[in-house]
Amino acid sequence: MDTSENSTGRDTEPDRGPADTGGSRGRGWRHWAMDTRPLRRPAYRRLWSSTIVTAVGSQLTAVAVPKQVYDITGSSAWVGYASLAGLVPMVAFALWGGAVADSVDRRTLLLITNTGIAVTSVLFWVQAVTGLESVWTLMVLLALQQAFFGLNSPARNASVARLVPADELAAAAALGSTVMQLGLVAGPLLAGALIPVIGLAELYLIDALALCITLWAVHKLPPLPPLDTSTTRRAGWQEVAAGFRYISLHKVLLLSFLADIIAMVLGMPRALFPQLADTTYASYGEGLALGLLFAAIPIGAVLGGLFSGTFSRSHRHGLMVIAAVMAWGAAITGFGLSTTLWLAVAFLAAAGVADMVSMVFRGAILLSAATDEMRGRMQGVFTVVVAGGPRLADVLHGTAGAAFGARTAVVGGGLLVVAAMLLLAAVTPALRRYRI
Structure with missing residues (x-):
């Protein structure tokens, strides 16, 4: 590890389990399949297992809210307004939540915020089964739930x-x-299958029940109080500002955020998927093309995760981020040049694999390069970057697509990602030299 750039600030938890030896890495297929060593740690295994359920459950609500808003208003514009209503509190509370996570027991914060998310899911269900049909109620509940999520995410990741x-x-x-x-x-696939069978309201209730599993898993975690007990830290906006100052003083952290911004803002073309499905790939059927384009990147990311043993043991974290972002840009460029749907899907899936590699090592850098008393705030900024980058990309690519054409905008964005990442790696050696 480059000690001039970071300090782990790591403690020793009694619930971690026995340390692994080099032989645990295995040979043959075990070397390239997903590295499951962390699942031998009982506390992490509980946290991860709960995520399996809530990852699907949260998407049920993510589908149900815009569907219900559209059913009430008949307007896609209102669907967009509802999304904005959730984004603003999520950004604000993620930044503040990072400071809170650095000043209190993170286990306690997770219990409180997961309870809040579950309660709002129940309220979503109540308004749906009572036939309230108020878009403003939906927007208020969404804002409240995203505020709890903003508080929850930094503590969970840290x-x-x-x-x-x-x-x-x-x-x-x-x-x-x-x-x-x-x-x-x-x-989303499960939501689409369940709505005709059980109705939209019950999706909210399923999400709330799934969150109960998360509450049990968090309750079983060991206490996670701040390691530095010599000072009493307040979770005010001064602490949020201190987090940004910390990023500016630690180049590898700043560069990891910049790498994600470059990849997502310049190279995420999802705003152009409807236009491409309607024009370039219309011969395949607009609905089929649109569904495949939206599903391709997440599918590629899942495949990358399943075979993450091929890269997750690398110690060159910074170099892996650089390579992954450049591979993302190259794959997006290939997608823009594709004239057949299946080739386009293949390039988008490859982009998903590259995105998974980038996520893995950027996440590891944030956890290893920051001290424990700053990890919550780093994860708060990370949450904002991950949520905000694709939305900025929607505006940028939508505008560029209208001005220059969808395929030109996609190719240009992919090439800009490669060029910008090459320049960043060349002028700032801290990221490419970072290892653990």
């Missing part, structure tokens, strides 16, 4: 570094990211 040793952080990130990506695929 806790991982207290549950697994340093050499398993990348593997833990791969396990968590794979489950979340699987939820992005399975959740």
